[in-house]
Amino acid sequence: MFITFEGPDGSGKTYQLAIFADYLKDKGYPVLTTREPGGTSIGDQIRDVLHDMNNTEMRPHTEILLYQASRAQLVEQVIVPHLKSGGIILCDRYADSTLAYQGYGHQLNLKKLAALIDFATRGLTPDLSLLLDVDVGEGLRRRARGGEWNRLDAYDLDFHQRVRKGYHELVRQEPQRWVVIDAGQPPERVQADIRKFVMERLAKSG
Numbered sequence: 001m002f003i004t005f006e007g008p009d010g011s012g013k014t015y016q017l018a019i020f021a022d023y024l025k026d027k028g029y030p031v032l033t034t035r036e037p038g039g040t041s042i043g044d045q046i047r048d049v050l051h052d053m054n055n056t057e058m059r060p061h062t063e064i065l066l067y068q069a070s071r072a073q074l075v076e077q078v079i080v081p082h083l084k085s086g087g088i089i090l091c092d093r094y095a096d097s098t099l100a101y102q103g104y105g106h107q108l109n110l111k112k113l114a115a116l117i118d119f120a121t122r123g124l125t126p127d128l129s130l131l132l133d134v135d136v137g138e139g140l141r142r143r144a145r146g147g148e149w150n151r152l153d154a155y156d157l158d159f160h161q162r163v164r165k166g167y168h169e170l171v172r173q174e175p176q177r178w179v180v181i182d183a184g185q186p187p188e189r190v191q192a193d194i195r196k197f198v199m200e201r202l203a204k205s206g
């Protein structure tokens with residue numbers, strides 16, 4: 001089963017994913033965690049370029065192609081082999097981040113983005129996607145407090161609002177794939193919701 005964690009910046013998904021992965025491992029599930037951009041040696045090098053605060057001249061099209069390059073490498077090198085061996089993948093961001101950030105955030109053509117994503121992933125879509133949904137202002141305050149501020153967080157508030165709305169639009173288009181989790185709750189409540197929904201889904205998939 002291929003599970004992705006999505007959400008606006010500061011939704012706490014990285015933290016929640018790590019705790020949930022430990023929980024599944026304790027139960028004996030063959031879990032592999034990974035993240036985007038990154039997750040491979042090549043992907044991590046691409047990630048450094050994307051996050052570098054000095055790369056202020058980065059154009060949206062460049063950004064898009066770098067994300068797809070990182071993703072293509074991750075799919076072939078990590079995700080597909082693990083799924084083939086019967087494992088569970090927990091991935092911190094995936095293709096929906098491109099649609100939410102580049103599509104809705106930067107307002108680039110969604111159909112063209114979908115075609116690029118399809119090329120990069122060879123059509124591999126998640127079985128389940130969790131949207132860790134949080135108020136945009138609250139998310140950015142959390143990020144700033146955590147000292148984890150990168151080039152992409154520095155886009156304006158309207159951009160981040162469009163990203164959040166974009167996620168909701170993606171959920172509306174494919175409700176069967178998504179679970180929306182209120183990430184404004186205390187962390188232990190967020191984790192409890194994640195466990196409840198994913199364990200239900202795992203039970204159903206046998």
Ligand code: TYD
Pocket residue numbers: 008009010014036037067092093094095097098099101102150152153
């Ligand atoms: P990261 O430090 O991983 O932040 P987070 O913990 O919020 O995931 O930075 C990832 C950033 O990259 C985040 O701001 C979203 C952005 N992003 C895109 O814009 N498009 C994409 O396709 C992906 C995968 C990420």
